[in-house]
Amino acid sequence: MPQDIYDKIMMLAKRRGFIYPSFEIYGGVAGFYDYGPLGSRLKLNIENLWRKFYILQDNCIEINTPTITLYEVLKASGHVNEFTDLTIDCKKCKQSYKVEDILENISVAEAIKKNKIKCPNCSTELKDAYPVNLMFSTKIGIGNARDAFLRPETAQGIFIDFHLLYRYAREKLPFGVIQVGRGYRNEVSPRQGIIRLREFSMAEAEVFIDPGEKTHPDFKKVKDKKLNLYDNINQINLSVEKAVKTKVINNQALAYYMYLTQEFLFSAGVDPKKFRFRKHADNERAHYATECWDAELFSERFGWIECVGIADRSAYDLQSHIDSSGKDMYALRKYDKPKTVEVKKIIPKMSELGPLFMGKAGKIKTILEDIELKDTKKITVNLDGQTVEIPKNCYEIVETKEKKFGEKFVPHVIEPSYGIDRILYCIIEHSFYEGEKKGEDYKILKFNPIIAPIKVGVLPLTSDERLVNIANEIDRSLRNAGIETYYDDGGSIGRRYARMDEVGTPFCITIDHDSISDKTVTIRDRDTTKQIRKKIEEVTSFIKEKISS
RNA sequence: GCGGGUAUGAUCUAGUGGUUAUGAUAGUGGCUUCCCAAGCCACUUGCCCGGGUUCAAAUCCCGGUAUCCGCACCA
Secondary structure (H helix, E strand, C coil), rough: CCCCHHHHHHHHHHHCCCECCHHHHHHCCCCEEEHHHHHHHHHHHHHHHHHHHHHHHHCCCCCCCCEEEEEHHHHHHHHHHHHHEEEEECCCCCCEEEHHHHCCCCCCHHHEEEEEEEECCCCECCCCCCCEEEECCEECCCCCCCCEEECCCHHEEEEEEEHHHHHHCCCCCCCCEEEEEEEECCCCCCHHHHCCCCCCEEEEEEEEEECCCCCCCCCCHCCCCCEEEEECCCCCEEHHHHHHHHCCCHHHHHHHHHHHHHHHHHHHHCCHHHHEEEEHHCCCCCCCCCEEEEEEEEEECCCEEEEEEEEEEEEEHHHHHHHHHCCCCEEEEEEEEEEEEEEEEECCCCHHHHHHHHHHHHHHHHHHCCCCCCCCCEEEECCCCCEEECCCCHEEEEEEEEEEEEECCCEEEEEEEEEHHHHHHHHHHHHEEEEECCEEEEEECCCCCCCCCCEEEECCCCCHHHHHHHHHHHHHHHHHHHCCEEEEECCCHHHHHHHHHHHHCCEEEEEEEHHHHHEEEEECCCCCEEEEEEEHHHHHHHHHHHHHC
């Protein structure tokens, strides 16, 4: 079978210490991969470049929350319900189906009662339906253990800290919070190697904005930049501003983060020709999203791969957590001048309420006090799912004047969510070049220096002790300057260049006999193989400049 | 999950029911050479796991696992 680019990359990745299949000596497990020495380094560099965009450029704050997440959190977020498919199997051919796919329009309960549904494949009767949840579940503690899941996204950890983060951000919107970490999804059958993992790395930003002004302070700076958009039919190239004006993209904030994403991916080494934004159709959006764009990267093996999702989650998550935890997670929109407003307030009469509602009277009192009064004809209260009318003699309505400094609201959230492993794979694929030297295959990973796991190869031309000493000194001074080096004195010089090219090292410093007399070395560029001579004392600053641009 | 193909050192690969299981690449040590995978010598690493058939299984059969292709799944 002819090897395609994926096979070649996975071969190289395993051989050179980028990516290994996990648990291999015990047979391996689908959906899990280890990052080897170079892979870990590459991943770290990509994540740190991402942080540069979000922390330094966009002024986001970073937090870290547990990967084990309490049941209540994911119940509130909708993941427990929405992540669950009711599944049913055929007795004979063992085919599994989502119940909703077989039923159409009939309620699940009704269908189970009748139980006459046959397998669409072999017409045999089906077994009982059972729920399948794509989250890994676990327990916290022993005995009176609490239910928990391994988080399917890092976002919820940010949402449930919102009230604290809002305070940290000095109660001003917009502000963004990022988290880089692992997420877990118990995929039914992961294929496509590193593209679909059960444990994966993601980098997410949750940007909290005022729903009244869905924009970004830096929008003006990017408004004329071009975005490469795809609406499921046509490829269109629009400026950020025009995309918003023509309502192709819903709002300025969303468009801003799309541009930021594009800029990040390009500087990480994504080929602009293999990049596009695709808008989610109505039926493929997640349960929390009102609008979602995917940044897709093209792979010769897998086609267009979703690598970043940029969603407008509206107020969905914060509102859900407010509703189920009761915590005040609102933001305040301050008025320019305090407003004096007439307020009608309900004053509960406990002497009447108490005897009438007994134990529930206290709860009714707090609800009544919070009601925003518009219609005074009939006061009803939602009590444990039941609507209860409160008799008129149980309360008094008082009109007062109050000074209001602002109004409370639930912020909206723009969420750019990056699949690090997929991006990493695509960057390797986009950086992979193959040629021939003297009849042998010659592979080069043309990594952008900023993400290359090794920045500089340090190579003494011969094993002459004087050259080795100089090489060691240069190696030391580069490392002291924070630059990853690889010292190699084994084999011919050509072989050593080839080794460095194959792992994407952008520069090689070669110490030759002239280095002894005139204190210079050659610096070789990976992509051109051209060499220039530099004074040894200038090497570190020269390299430093080259790898940061 | 279903159906089909595949599984031999770190990587690629030859091979047969029966001696010590090929070859190449890579790697290590040594000699030699030194600016783009040169050469020589020596060395290291392997038949996916479990069960069965057989005097004998890496080879045949069954099950599992992984992987590839198609279907389904991918909030």
